[in-house]
Amino acid sequence: MCDVCVMAAVKSKLQANNLSFSGAGNIPKSEILAASLLSAPICTLAQDISFSSIVDLTHTLTPDFPTFYGDPAFTETDDFTFARDNMNGKTVSYYEHVGTHFDAPLHFSPNGQSIDELPLDKLVCPLAVIDVRVQAEHDPDYRILPEDILRYEKMHGLIPERACVSALSGWSRYVYTERFRGEDSYGVHHFPGFHESTARFLISERQVYGIGIDTMSLDYGPTKDFSIHRTWLGSGRYGIESLTNLEHVPPAGATLIGGAPKFQGGTGGPGRVIAVY
Numbered sequence: 001m002c003d004v005c006v007m008a009a010v011k012s013k014l015q016a017n018n019l020s021f022s023g024a025g026n027i028p029k030s031e032i033l034a035a036s037l038l039s040a041p042i043c044t045l046a047q048d049i050s051f052s053s054i055v056d057l058t059h060t061l062t063p064d065f066p067t068f069y070g071d072p073a074f075t076e077t078d079d080f081t082f083a084r085d086n087m088n089g090k091t092v093s094y095y096e097h098v099g100t101h102f103d104a105p106l107h108f109s110p111n112g113q114s115i116d117e118l119p120l121d122k123l124v125c126p127l128a129v130i131d132v133r134v135q136a137e138h139d140p141d142y143r144i145l146p147e148d149i150l151r152y153e154k155m156h157g158l159i160p161e162r163a164c165v166s167a168l169s170g171w172s173r174y175v176y177t178e179r180f181r182g183e184d185s186y187g188v189h190h191f192p193g194f195h196e197s198t199a200r201f202l203i204s205e206r207q208v209y210g211i212g213i214d215t216m217s218l219d220y221g222p223t224k225d226f227s228i229h230r231t232w233l234g235s236g237r238y239g240i241e242s243l244t245n246l247e248h249v250p251p252a253g254a255t256l257i258g259g260a261p262k263f264q265g266g267t268g269g270p271g272r273v274i275a276v277y
């Protein structure tokens, strides 16, 4: 969380307790730590954002949206219909990890941040799009390597601080075909994901808090241990899966706006993901 966000969170916490606020210098460290766990209602970014194009990176969520284990994970029931009740209203039910959705650190760590605790300045951030469509077309089990990141940086400059690094494998165009899940006769999936060395590189060598991909998992299809989920989410970072339209975003210079849901204690959830540039 940025200093401004911490200050805002501390201020709102102190005000909620009818205490005075006169700057972070007077605030015990324990208060700052506690407040930093709250989601600040206001967060000031270091740079201005201006844009003329908006791209929807979100699939429409339907009852048929493919899932990792193959079972439907989204249902809807009409509680009110206009014909009968003069209004429309539905009850929907879904697994948190269906459709274009967020993975919070809590998804693969015992006490990581839940989805409602993700700081705003990590959800509105620079977007770097790594194009691995050629590699993925030749190898459905392709894993994005540190070399792919370095090749990107040669062309587009260093991955910016706070960025969400998203892989464009081309898989979103297969979403309602069998190739999206890529399950073979042995029950093994085949679709691209991140390589563990890339996760470690982004954690240790770059200031990156989010990774995204247009397949249904940060881990490649054949994974047995979900090592990317464990490494990346376990480090306190978030992921976004089943993105779409990344090919309509410039590789560098766009801003991601991650409309993550705000369920208390949630491990993730479908949200609206938008890019502006």
Ligand SMILES: [Zn+2]
Pocket (backbone or CB within 6 Å): 097, 098, 101, 102, 103, 241, 268
């Ligand atoms: Zn997920």
